[in-house]
Amino acid sequence: MYYLGIDIGGTNTKIGLISEDYKIITLCKFPTGNNVLNSLIEEIQSLFNQHYITGIGVGVAGLVNSEGTVIESPNIPSLNKVPIASIFREKFNVPIKVENDAKVSTIGEAHFGEGLGIRRFILLTLGTGIGGGLYEGQRLIKFPMEVGHMSIEYQGKLCSCGNSGCLEMYASAKAIKETLIEKIEDGEHSQAKQLYEGNFYKISSEDVYKLALDGDNLSRQVLKNAGKALGAGIANLINIFAPDKIILTGGLSRAKNIYIETAINEAKKRALKGLSETVEIVQSQRIDSAGVLGAVFLLRNQ
Numbered sequence: 001m002y003y004l005g006i007d008i009g010g011t012n013t014k015i016g017l018i019s020e021d022y023k024i025i026t027l028c029k030f031p032t033g034n035n036v037l038n039s040l041i042e043e044i045q046s047l048f049n050q051h052y053i054t055g056i057g058v059g060v061a062g063l064v065n066s067e068g069t070v071i072e073s074p075n076i077p078s079l080n081k082v083p084i085a086s087i088f089r090e091k092f093n094v095p096i097k098v099e100n101d102a103k104v105s106t107i108g109e110a111h112f113g114e115g116l117g118i119r120r121f122i123l124l125t126l127g128t129g130i131g132g133g134l135y136e137g138q139r140l141i142k143f144p145m146e147v148g149h150m151s152i153e154y155q156g157k158l159c160s161c162g163n164s165g166c167l168e169m170y171a172s173a174k175a176i177k178e179t180l181i182e183k184i185e186d187g188e189h190s191q192a193k194q195l196y197e198g199n200f201y202k203i204s205s206e207d208v209y210k211l212a213l214d215g216d217n218l219s220r221q222v223l224k225n226a227g228k229a230l231g232a233g234i235a236n237l238i239n240i241f242a243p244d245k246i247i248l249t250g251g252l253s254r255a256k257n258i259y260i261e262t263a264i265n266e267a268k269k270r271a272l273k274g275l276s277e278t279v280e281i282v283q284s285q286r287i288d289s290a291g292v293l294g295a296v297f298l299l300r301n302q
């Protein structure tokens with residue numbers, strides 16, 4: 001008897017086949033793409049053909065209501081207003097739970113990762129967008145926690161949510177990539193111009209990180225600024241919630257040098273001393289698995 005844990009992010013989607021005692025039997029990862037719902041249905045069907053699956057837990061990047069419908073997903077527009085839970089229930093006829101992706105990762109970290117035994121922690125998913133979850137007193141606090149859309153620049157860049165100056169316009173993978181491209185367009189020098197046969201529009205945030213580690217000054221500067229913006233956002237969270245721990249996860253959290261280091265220093269510098277001295281800021285050790293495990297945990301304990 002197995003469960004499926006699904007984590008739909010702005011860039012990648014993961015499907016985990018999970019045993020009753022929360023062992024990950026298989027984990028597959030594919031680019032989210034414009035047609036993610038149909039790709040998912042195909043993948044799930046093929047897993048249903050091979051295994052006895054008794055429920056599906058889903059995390060999705062965006063606002064999700066209690067019926068499991070995506071209300072708004074700025075980074076996966078094809079899922080806007082899609083009733084994922086009822087579509088899957090009709091197709092597969094098993095219990096389904098759909099929640100926000102950062103929330104399922106928060107549950108995953110609380111029970112299987114860096115959140116174990118922590119009284120109050122905040123999780124931040126750093127990827128195409130930036131999401132958040134708050135856990136306290138052994139439960140997930142049901143705030144929206146759309147931390148990526150906190151305003152950190154009151155006359156800043158226009159965000160896909162309609163607001164301007166949102167944190168994710170400065171500190172996300174999308175922002176890092178777009179900022180480097182803009183600077184190259186403005187004539188600044190970067191080794192990125194030599195990638196993809198000169199088509200620097202194809203670069204990813206991973207490329208920017210690799211270039212920065214290889215000594216590309218413009219990439220370093222872009223990552224450092226993104227880290228500072230993230231640090232400002234984290235400082236706001238520390239001042240408001242006074243967490244014991246902040247867990248950083250998502251693909252971009254792998255960029256430890258420059259980006260994460262800058263963010264931690266900046267957050268500690270900006271937050272109130274009495275609060276920043278006691279908070280521990282760490283990288284997740286379960287970047288690919290906390291979401292799928294948390295989605296199944298939430299399904300089984302709803």
Ligand SMILES: [Zn+2]
Nearest residue numbers: 149159161166
């Ligand atoms: Zn926004």
